[in-house]
Amino acid sequence: MAKIYLKPSSRADAYPNGGDESYWMRKIASAVETALSRLGVCCVLEGDPPPDCGLCLYLCSHAAPAEMEAKIKGADVFYYKYSPAGRRAAEVFSACLKGLYPQPELVEASPTAAREDLANAKAPALLLNLCYHDNPQDEAWLVSNVDVISAGLAKTAAEFLGVDSVDG
Numbered sequence: 001m002a003k004i005y006l007k008p009s010s011r012a013d014a015y016p017n018g019g020d021e022s023y024w025m026r027k028i029a030s031a032v033e034t035a036l037s038r039l040g041v042c043c044v045l046e047g048d049p050p051p052d053c054g055l056c057l058y059l060c061s062h063a064a065p066a067e068m069e070a071k072i073k074g075a076d077v078f079y080y081k082y083s084p085a086g087r088r089a090a091e092v093f094s095a096c097l098k099g100l101y102p103q104p105e106l107v108e109a110s111p112t113a114a115r116e117d118l119a120n121a122k123a124p125a126l127l128l129n130l131c132y133h134d135n136p137q138d139e140a141w142l143v144s145n146v147d148v149i150s151a152g153l154a155k156t157a158a159e160f161l162g163v164d165s166v167d168g
Contacts, residue, residue: 002161003042005049005123006032009060015133017143024143025059028130031150032057032157039154039163049121054161055089056125057153058117061133061142073138074106078127080118081111089124089160096156097130100149102141124160128153 008025015024033043049056064072077094079086090109098104112118118125130149131138142149158164 001040001042002158002163003044003050003053004036004157004161005044005053005056005121007045007056007058007117009058011060013061013063013133015139015143016136017139019143021061021133024133024146025061025130027146028150028153029059031147032154035151035154036157036163039158041158041161041163049123049125051122053123055157056117056121056123057093057157058125058127060127060129061131061139062129063134064132069134070136072132073103073135074108075101075131076107076127076129077109078112078115078118078129079109080115080121080125081113083118083124085124086118086121086126087111089126092160093126093128093153093156096152097128100145100152 008029009021011021013021075097077090079090094109098107131142133139
């Protein structure tokens, strides 16, 4: 059975139109879990990533530096820079987000060595920064498209794991 570690952010950063990062990332994670469970994929949402999982996804949003607040938009997919499998996963999820995000040119896959959670994962691991929550347009896109974003992430995860998924 395919297994994924799905970790929504627990940060309490406020979203301009209500809720906070933890609330919205948990909504997305819950919908991804539901979709993947229907396909027979085991989702682990608590604790540490299990050693036998095939993918680790960390879900969160950005906040711009104070001098740029509300001026930056986009989504980023971070992966451990020394992981070829992580890079491949980042390319796949970046393509997914480019198909979902209203300005695909603002979606990037970026290597990092600064994140221990990505470096220590036994499976390909990604940090998905889905939007800048301090930008009203980005935040409105995310909260208005939770179902679309979740479905896209679930479909992409299933495909990455080699699980047959259904369109939609």
